[in-house]
Amino acid sequence: MQDPHVPTQKNNPLFRALNVLAPLAALCGTLSFIAVAVFGFGKSGSPMGDFNWYYAGGLCFLRGSSMYDVGCFGPLIAEFSDVRALAGVPYPPHFAPFAAALATPSLFWSSLFFRVANISVAFAMAFVIVDTERRISRPEGSDVPLQHLWAIALVFGSSGVWGAVWLGQISFFIALLVWLAFRSIEAGNTLVAGVFLAIISVKPQMSVLLFVWILLHGRFKVLAVAAFFAGLLSLYAFAKMGVLPAIQGWAAGLAAYQSYPENVLGNGTIMGLPSFLALYGLTIPLPLATAIGAFVLLFLRIYSKAPPFSPIALSTILLVQMTVFSRPIDTVLIAPAFAVFWPSGRSHPRHLLLFLLTAAVICFPQQIAVALLPFPEVAHFRTLPIAVLAIVFIRQMLIGKTRFELRTADEAFISASVAGRR
Numbered sequence: 001m002q003d004p005h006v007p008t009q010k011n012n013p014l015f016r017a018l019n020v021l022a023p024l025a026a027l028c029g030t031l032s033f034i035a036v037a038v039f040g041f042g043k044s045g046s047p048m049g050d051f052n053w054y055y056a057g058g059l060c061f062l063r064g065s066s067m068y069d070v071g072c073f074g075p076l077i078a079e080f081s082d083v084r085a086l087a088g089v090p091y092p093p094h095f096a097p098f099a100a101a102l103a104t105p106s107l108f109w110s111s112l113f114f115r116v117a118n119i120s121v122a123f124a125m126a127f128v129i130v131d132t133e134r135r136i137s138r139p140e141g142s143d144v145p146l147q148h149l150w151a152i153a154l155v156f157g158s159s160g161v162w163g164a165v166w167l168g169q170i171s172f173f174i175a176l177l178v179w180l181a182f183r184s185i186e187a188g189n190t191l192v193a194g195v196f197l198a199i200i201s202v203k204p205q206m207s208v209l210l211f212v213w214i215l216l217h218g219r220f221k222v223l224a225v226a227a228f229f230a231g232l233l234s235l236y237a238f239a240k241m242g243v244l245p246a247i248q249g250w251a252a253g254l255a256a257y258q259s260y261p262e263n264v265l266g267n268g269t270i271m272g273l274p275s276f277l278a279l280y281g282l283t284i285p286l287p288l289a290t291a292i293g294a295f296v297l298l299f300l301r302i303y304s305k306a307p308p309f310s311p312i313a314l315s316t317i318l319l320v321q322m323t324v325f326s327r328p329i330d331t332v333l334i335a336p337a338f339a340v341f342w343p344s345g346r347s348h349p350r351h352l353l354l355f356l357l358t359a360a361v362i363c364f365p366q367q368i369a370v371a372l373l374p375f376p377e378v379a380h381f382r383t384l385p386i387a388v389l390a391i392v393f394i395r396q397m398l399i400g401k402t403r404f405e406l407r408t409a410d411e412a413f414i415s416a417s418v419a420g421r422r
Contacts, residue, residue, distance in 0.1 A: 014352045015146070015345055022147030029157025029363075033122070037165035038115075042367065048111045051102075051168025052080035055110060057089035058096075058103030066241045067091070067099055068249025080107065087256030093246040094233035095202040111168060118165045121172040125335055126151045128179050132311050132339035136403050144345040146355075154338055159365040160331035167329065174203050175333045178210065179314065185214070185222060186309040194225025201230055206330060209321045212294045216301040217308050268370065268379025272325045273387060276380045286325055293324045296394070305400030312340045312393060312402050319390035328382070331362050340393070341404035351404075361385045 035041040056076035057067025065072035068088035077085050089099065102110050129151040137145055155161055164171045177196045184193035197214075200207045214222060237246045262269045265286075266278035274284040297317065306312050315337035322330065338359070343352045361382055369378050396404055 012345065012347070012349065012352075014349050015343065015347065018150070018343070018352060018356075019147045022149040022153070025153035025157070026149040029153035029155070033156035033162060033165075036159075036162040037119075040166060042365075043166055046081065047166050048115070048168035049081050049083075050170075051111055051114055052107075053077060053089055054099050054168075054170075055103050055107055056080055057091075058099030058101070060088075061096060061100045061236075061240055062103055066237065066246070066249060067096060068241070068246070068253055085256075086259060087253045088249060090250070090253040090257035091202055092204070092230075092234075092250050093237035094198065094230045096237035096240070096246075097233055098202075100236065114168055115165065118168070118172050121176050122155050122161060122165070124176055125172070125332060126155045128176065128336045129154065129339050132179075132336050133342040136311055136339065137342070137344070146343045146352075150359075151338075154359055154363070155332070155335055157363045158331060158335065159363060159367075160328045161335075162365075164329040164332060169329050170203070171206075171327075171329045172332055174200055174206065175330075175335070178207075178318070178333060179336050181210075182309050182311075182314045185219060186307070190219075190221050191225055193222050195229050197222065197226035198229035198233065201226065205325055206321060206333065208290060209293050209297060209317055209324070213297050213301075213308070213313075213317050216297060266376075268366065268376070269327055270325065271322060271327060271330075271380065271383050271386070273323050273383060274325065276377070276383045279376050279380070289324045293320050296320055300394065300397055304397040306397040306402055310402050311336065312396055312404070315340050316390065316393040316397055319386060319393055323383070323387045323390050328366055331382070334362070334386075337393075340396075340402075358385065358389065 036043065040047055056073055059076060060067050060069055060072040063072065066088070067073060070085055070087050073088045074085045077083050089095070091099075102114065104110070105113070130148045133145060133148070133151075137143065161172070163169070177200050181193045181196035181200060184190075184196065197207075197211070200210070211223070211226075234246070240246075241249070257263055261267065264270075264278075265275045265283075267275070272289070274286060274289045277284060297320065300313075300316070301308075304313070315334065318333050318337065322334065326333075338355070341351070341355060341358075343355050364381075366379060366381070369381050372378075392404070
């Protein structure tokens with residue numbers, strides 16, 4: 001018999017209200033996506049700014065040069081995006097065949113294809129949220145989940161997603177492959193996981209802690225497959241320009257990339273505690289911050305009771321990574337993390353409020369926040385909530401929870417009593 005003090009779908013008005021509002025939330029999220037990401041409402045400058053870098057780099061390869069040659073790349077990116085390049089593309093050599101493939105059609109058709117592909121991946125990410133929630137939800141029939149239309153609202157209503165699609169970023173593709181890679185490792189599919197990880201590693205600033213976690217768990221076959229496939233992809237650049245020049249070109253592009261004003265710690269386009277503390281003159285070099293993040297993962301490797309490649313483990317790693325370094329467009333990486341604390345009819349109202357507040361933090365446009373409160377700290381308004389969420393998820397891993405739940409004291413007492421009688 002259900003205790004009357006334990007929240008259920010019938011006596012939880014907030015849960016019922018959220019279910020009723022789910023279609024409206026999905027509609028609003030989709031309309032905002034179309035307005036901003038597709039038509040550029042409220043955006044300044046031309047669309048596909050980041051995609052133009054990929055295209056220009058690929059075009060240099062097709063013209064007999066390379067994406068690291070600023071003599072070829074500079075005039076092209078100035079033509080496409082009116083940007084003065086300090087060096088070539090700051091992506092590793094195994095990104096070269098993707099850049100060349102994107103540059104094969106005309107800029108118009110290639111950018112159109114890329115935008116449609118990004119929108120398709122957005123739907124895929126919404127599916128990943130729903131699929132993940134279903135896999136980790138409790139089996140009781142009475143535990144009715146919150147309407148899954150909220151997954152559409154979370155993905156399409158996210159300002160980071162708008163930015164990724166408007167700029168033509170690869171963040172969306174990386175995010176999808178990250179979740180599929182960990183799902184493949186969990187399922188024991190070494191080959192697929194390794195191939196996905198090789199592609200993910202074209203963004204080392206967002207993947208380094210993932211590789212640290214895999215290394216700490218001794219999945220050397222997966223890492224070997226990833227290294228082999230990354231080397232295979234690099235053959236295109238190596239054949240075009242030689243191994244050493246390709247590596248040197250990448251190093252030069254990476255160094256120059258960190259010199260652009262928008263890439264300096266403290267800038268509003270960079271999230272994470274090092275960037276936030278830089279506002280106050282406190283300098284934490286990114287290598288040191290990354291080492292601290294790796295130490296946190298080592299701590300979890302020793303003491304965590306959660307499955308190492310489960311959704312909560314991946315969510316925690318990504319949240320730790322985002323407290324080290326990330327950008328607003330990278331928030332798509334943690335969209336499936338909502339599945340870990342997806343509310344149900346048995347959730348406490350505090351759980352529902354946490355879900356809504358977290359969604360608001362992820363979705364609320366940074367541009368509006370800065371306009372309303374023109375202080376430097378406001379541009380970093382996501383950093384502290386993400387850090388708090390990382391701590392919450394770390395705690396869940398330490399106690400062995402695969403799903404985040406807030407329960408009433410009555411329900412906790414009942415559960416403890418039942419466990420004691422067994």
